[in-house]
Amino acid sequence: MSKNIKRIPGGVNAAKGFSSASVSCGIKRTPPKNGKKRDDLCLVVSEFPATAAGVFTTNLVKAAPVLLSRRHLESGKARAILLNSGNANACTGTPGLRAAEQCANAAAVALGIDADEVLVCSTGRIGVQLPLAKMLVGISSAASSLKASPAAATSAAKSIMTSDSVPKQSAYEVKVGSKSFRIGGMAKGAGMISPNMATMLCAITTDAAVPSAFLRKVLGEVTSKTFNCITVDGDCSTNDTVLTLANGASKVAIRTFAEKRAFTAALHAVCADLARAIVADGEGTSRVIELTVKGAKSEADAHRVGRAIANSQLVKCAWAGSDPNWGRILDAAGYAGAVLDPDKVEIAYDGVCAAKNGMGCQDAKGEARLRKIAAKKEFSVLVDLHLGKGEARLLTTDLTEEYVRLNLSEFSL
Numbered sequence: 001m002s003k004n005i006k007r008i009p010g011g012v013n014a015a016k017g018f019s020s021a022s023v024s025c026g027i028k029r030t031p032p033k034n035g036k037k038r039d040d041l042c043l044v045v046s047e048f049p050a051t052a053a054g055v056f057t058t059n060l061v062k063a064a065p066v067l068l069s070r071r072h073l074e075s076g077k078a079r080a081i082l083l084n085s086g087n088a089n090a091c092t093g094t095p096g097l098r099a100a101e102q103c104a105n106a107a108a109v110a111l112g113i114d115a116d117e118v119l120v121c122s123t124g125r126i127g128v129q130l131p132l133a134k135m136l137v138g139i140s141s142a143a144s145s146l147k148a149s150p151a152a153a154t155s156a157a158k159s160i161m162t163s164d165s166v167p168k169q170s171a172y173e174v175k176v177g178s179k180s181f182r183i184g185g186m187a188k189g190a191g192m193i194s195p196n197m198a199t200m201l202c203a204i205t206t207d208a209a210v211p212s213a214f215l216r217k218v219l220g221e222v223t224s225k226t227f228n229c230i231t232v233d234g235d236c237s238t239n240d241t242v243l244t245l246a247n248g249a250s251k252v253a254i255r256t257f258a259e260k261r262a263f264t265a266a267l268h269a270v271c272a273d274l275a276r277a278i279v280a281d282g283e284g285t286s287r288v289i290e291l292t293v294k295g296a297k298s299e300a301d302a303h304r305v306g307r308a309i310a311n312s313q314l315v316k317c318a319w320a321g322s323d324p325n326w327g328r329i330l331d332a333a334g335y336a337g338a339v340l341d342p343d344k345v346e347i348a349y350d351g352v353c354a355a356k357n358g359m360g361c362q363d364a365k366g367e368a369r370l371r372k373i374a375a376k377k378e379f380s381v382l383v384d385l386h387l388g389k390g391e392a393r394l395l396t397t398d399l400t401e402e403y404v405r406l407n408l409s410e411f412s413l
Contacts, residue, residue, distance in 0.1 A: 004175040005266055011153035014171035014184030015207035017047040017249035019146040022159035025138035027086035027124070027131055039159035041135060043142045044081045044203050045111060050247035051209075052078035052119065053216040055223045057240035063090035064100040065120040066241060072104070072116045076212030079117040081203050081243055082107045084135065085160045085188070086124040090238040099130040106136050110143030121201045121241050123188060124162055157186040160201055164188050165281055170273035174266045176259055181208035181250040183266045187274040189281075200227065202242040202274060208263060209248030211255075218264050219244050226271035230279050230395045231310045242271075276395060285397035287319055290380040293333075296390030301338035305383065306392040308336035316399035322375035324367075326354040333383060344386040349373045351382075 012020055022042035054073050056066050072078065082103060089096045104118040111118075122130070146152075157167035171184030189200030223242055244267075254263045280288050291310055296302035309315055312332040318325035326347045333340060347355040350373045355361060362370060373379050 008171050008173045010150045010171045011169035011184050011186045012044050012205045013153040015182040015205045017247045018205045019148040020044045020152050020156040021142040021145040022155045023138045023141045025134040040086045041084045041138045042156040042159040046079050046247040048247040050245040051212040053219045055242045061238045063239040064096040065122045068100045069119040079113045081119045083121040088124045088126045089122040090126045099132050106139045160188040168277040170270045179252045181252040185270045189278040204244040206246045207250035209253040210246035222268045226275040230275045279395040287398040288378045291394045293383045294391040295385040297339040297388040298390040302390040302392035304336040304338040305333045306394045308332040310394050310396035319398035320400045324370040324374040346384040348382045
């Protein structure tokens with residue numbers, strides 16, 4: 001990482017001119033253990049007009065907040081992001097869309113801005129109508145308690161958690177000449193993670209002045225290399241959303257090639273941090289695997305092979321059992337729909353070759369070494385197809401019994 005970029009605290013409030021607030025509306029069910037209500041709604045607000053961009057789920061079944069936010073982003077501007085957890089407002093038809101609109105209108109009135117300057121995100125159970133009366137009260141309360149502190153940012157990150165075990169935040173300060181700008185973000189996601197833009201939501205704020213067209217372009221590019229390269233369980237959600245607001249409060253304008261390169265690097269750093277945090281917090285997982293597929297005929301083929309391996313339940317179960325089962329990896333590569341010559345494939349764990357020319361290449365001592373690697377909490381797997389220059393990198397996980405237990409109930413909502 002460049003010496004001109006440094007990690008800082010603050011999440012969505014790290015950048016100048018941004019504040020947040022979170023409240024409990026009673027959307028999430030109260031846990032029976034302690035009876036303490038959990039925050040389930042938050043606002044992230046820019047003090048100044050901001051350019052805005054978003055990347056959304058490619059699922060043909062799109063939640064009401066996705067439809068509304070896409071519509072509001074047509075202007076390329078926004079001032080606030082309203083997020084709730086405990087209810088996805090997905091598969092709720094016209095009433096769900098009207099409810100999302102009413103929430104955006106309520107936030108706009110409370111903040112003194114236009115309704116189309118409010119973007120909305122929801123996460124939680126699918127097919128249930130929003131508890132609108134509770135949310136309208138919560139929106140008013142949040143709008144009147146905005147703070148620009150790191151503590152408020154952390155509370156906001158906690159409020160959007162469902163099955164997450166920890167809040168996910170990242171922020172950086174970037175020097176550009178004699179000036180500097182800040183960028184920060186928060187995300188949620190632990191299950192239903194296989195974005196194609198899990199259930200993942202992400203809000204990013206920056207005090208750089210970023211032209212709308214460039215912000216859209218760079219957010220799409222960075223998302224494709226970060227959030228779209230992670231998978232926990234292979235499910236693509238109805239609600240996946242990544243939103244970015246840029247308000248220019250730092251007086252740093254992103255115009256020149258050098259400035260655009262610095263901003264791209266900072267945005268990538270935030271998104272990469274949050275993407276890795278999502279995978280590390282995957283529902284019922286015990287390992288994080290960095291999977292690289294190289295030597296493919298094309299980049300598209302590399303991604304096909306990578307996703308087939310990363311989403312294979314047999315491969316993931318092997319990893320859960322500390323089994324470096326290269327045969328299952330080669331099997332998944334074979335049905336990925338990519339150009340493949342099995343006699344050329346090479347597979348390695350943390351640089352230790354497990355298979356070469358499509359066959360195992362280790363003796364008993366080598367197999368024992370591979371098992372030790374596969375027992376680590378984090379390790380890398382390299383699959384070299386030896387066919388071309390296509391390459392893809394993905395983050396994935398193992399699959400344990402705990403994942404099944406978690407998804408048999410709704411306790412996390």
